[in-house]
Amino acid sequence: MAIPPSQAEVAALLARLTGGAPIETHVSAVYVGRDAALKLKKAVRLDFLDFSTLAARRRFCCRELTLNRAFAPDLYRDVVPVRRDAAGALVLGAPLPPDDAEAAPPAGAADGALDWVLRMAPVPPGDFLDAMAARGALDAALLDALGDAVAAMHAALPPLRDVDVVAAMQAVIAGNARAARAAALPGQRCDDWLAAARAACARLAPLLAARAAKGRVRRCHGDLHLGNLCLWQGKPTPFDALEFDEDYARIDTGYDLAFLLMDLARRPGRAAANRVLNRYLARTGDAGMLPALPLWLSVRAMVRAHVEGARGDGAAALRYLDAADSYLRPLPALVVAVGGLQGTGKSRLARALAPALGAAPGALLLRTDEIRKRRQGVAPEERLPDTAYAEAESAAVYAEFFAAAREAARAGHAVVADAVFLDPAHRAGIAEAARAAGVPFVGFWLEAPLDVLRRRITARRNDASDATVAVLERAARRDPGPMADWIRLDASEDPLPAARKALAKSLTPLC
Structure with missing residues (x-):
């Protein structure tokens, strides 16, 4: 215009x-x-x-x-x-x-x-995150910083208690359907999306209301896509918050995040969106958003669909409409556990598996290391004193770990659980979380020679694990007990191909 x-x-x-x-x-x-x-x-x-x-x-x-x-x-x-x-x-x-x-x-x-x-x-043109995504510059460190920035922004916002989030979301859904028709998107597809989105919102109404009661509704950014984030003083920084309509910005923090996740999934790809989601959840602990995430992603994709249609880019509009439809189609959930001694590469494998599993943008990645850090109020990479590893605190960490896996899987979201799992009770606990949620369970146990593990731990930098070589040596002397139900993988080399093959074989009878 x-x-x-x-x-x-x-x-x-x-x-x-x-x-x-x-x-x-x-x-x-x-x-x-x-x-x-x-x-x-x-x-x-x-x-x-x-x-x-x-x-x-x-x-x-x-x-x-x-x-x-x-x-x-x-x-x-x-x-x-x-x-x-x-x-x-x-x-x-x-x-x-x-x-x-x-x-x-x-x-x-x-x-x-x-x-x-x-x-x-x-701001230099190349420092906007959409430009950085286009040239492949959103690396792992920057994606983690992006998750941190959004989590910090949301944490600073005061809760709102006077928003009828269900009515507001139904109004947004209806408005997007009208805008999509006005932008000449296929009428029947718009009608079908409207019916599916309305049904999803009605089904989620108790959850949305409960989240509002818990303070998850705030005066958010409202337009949090890659084009409205830039590198400023070396950090990802939101700007151009939606200013012209409070109803569009007085929303659930999960719905605010969903625009960024949808944009990441459509541009650099699902792995980037999965990393930002899991970094955000590691900092906030708000895995309760996951049941509503498919609806929120779908609505955000429909926004982009009618905007592209109004601009005259019919091909792009249809791609976003396809995405809006796909987000509302449920996919089977499962729980995958990745265990092994310190230095076996559990977190690397877990992060590599997560994007491809379950509903967009991939599995919830649970790490006991990150839960422990969040409970202590520090960043994942900050080292903790020995007191943070006391028996009572470790029991609380694992209780939260199992509960989060169970609730996410029960809500239809895939989970990848990353922990040492040396204790048979911990292996039983994660398997029980999957059983209680009624979803399949696959456990991987990574193994590598002790001298390889020592070298890896010595070389670690900026990792959530506080394990030292001394911790490894003590763990290596323990008997983990029987591993009959877990798949052993050689972690002296990259275990990802073998893990993917084993995972596909394990789940084939369920497809």
């Missing part, structure tokens, strides 16, 4: 100040210069927003500033008016005081503003 003629003179000023053409969406134009980025809201009125008046553009510029300073305080600077100087030329005026930015101007006030501009720090 072009910049309206009424804003042409303002647009020309911003182009002169920054020295280039804008980056445009259908509702805004961002002019990026050497020292600042200047964002102009287009004077448009659409079904879902109204920027057509000067007062509205002032209000929403200020709202955007307030919201995003919470996530990226140094990225968002101020809101400035566009005025005429004494000679009649357009200039940028003095910024609004930060404390007064969202306050409406006094009635009848004549401030002389012709328009309003949000001023930000410039």
